[in-house]
Amino acid sequence: MAKLDLELFLCRTDNFGVLIHDPVSGETASIDAPEEAPILDVLERRGWTLTQIFTTHHHQDHVAANLALKDRFGATITGPVHEADKIPGIDRKVGDGDQFDFAGHPVNVFETPGHTAGHICFHLPDDKLLFAADTLFALGCGRLFEGTPADMWTSLQKLMALPDDTAVYFGHEYTLSNARFALTIDPQNSDLTIRVAEIETARAEGRFTAPTTIGLEKQTSPFLRPKDAGIRAHLNMLSATDAEVFAEIRKRKDHF
Template sequence: MTALQIVRLPALSDNYVWLVHDPVSAETIVVDPAQAAPVLDALATRGWALTAIWNTHWHPDHTGGNAELKADTGCTVIAPAAEAAKIPTADRLVGEGDVVAIGGHRAVVLEVPAHTAGHIAYHFADDAIVFVGDTLFAMGCGRLFEGTAEQMFANMQRLAALPDATLVYCAHEYTLSNGRYALVAEPENAAIRHRMADVERLRAEGEATVPTTIAAERATNPFLRAADARMLAERRAAKDSFAG
């Protein structure tokens, strides 16, 4: 199967919008469009036509471009069923185990609540790709705005069980600050120190640090590596007030 083409589009202050194109079917989707303008510009530059929007959760920095993109392109909006009331642009509502597709590439919906009550992820098993929104970050996890540490711990365990090579597409450039906390959470972890050297170099050069991989997160992410929900809760509370 021909590989999907994935384009990173910076938006707002630190968001990443993911534009995904299947060259066989010529279908194009966008994951969590914070704004419409970067997406429309990228579509015009590449000559692609937008087929659908896939939202992972309702927050405005993930759905802010929905209405304009839908009006301009006629695309379909796919969104978490549990957040239907907060995503009025949604056309199709999905939940655990539902399948969505771009061309011949199929993604299974994973329910991963905690950052928001109805947060979902999209897992392309055959492509070894997962779009995780604000649930998993490079060396971090989302804040517990609408859920519990127990839920987030279950999410981390579920994502950690994916194959090592799975590419993780998250929605923010938080790696530098996450890594600084990871060094405090696990000061003896040499893998974190080695990774941070690369992260600091990339950010100094203005380069992105994502996508990441499940293998990298399993080695360096203090939330994915938490032994239980209590440890995750302690680490999340510490990170929330971390000033490093």
């Protein structure tokens, strides 16, 4: 099995586009389809032909180019079964625990409700890749438009169970804002302080902050650390449940 080629690029204002390509079969998938033109630019530059679209959720900034790309390439669109009626051009409906094949690479599906009710993530275990879209960001998580804090905390725990060296590609370049917020929740975390400085440098130099890894997020993201005694003390929530601490952190981020 050949190693997948991967290209990360910006779409719209702050959406990440991702293309994955199998050099043996020529199969190429777009992770979501935020905007047609940047996707076409990468395909042309790399000499790839789009064959699939993996849709994570129904928000317009993730499905805007579905129909145009399907019409142009005949791409097969895979998306969440519980949002199927909202996914333009969907061909294959998948849910929690489903697995399908991409050019010989198994793809596992996680349902991760919270940001939307039917949001899914795509995990390629053999390639140590997770496409988390708007569930898990670098130092953040998605805003809760359709789910509860408890929903999102359950979803994040699924992703936290993946190997620490799993590379995480996420839906938006929100990392600098997330980093500054994280310091207000976990100010004594030296690993976080170091990471924030690295993020500030990267963004000042125009570099992307994706991908991250599961291990790095568990070490530095307050959204994955509600068990941490320092965070609990800082929030005055020593006796709260993990879900309650997470909910408080998410609420504070909404007003940051």
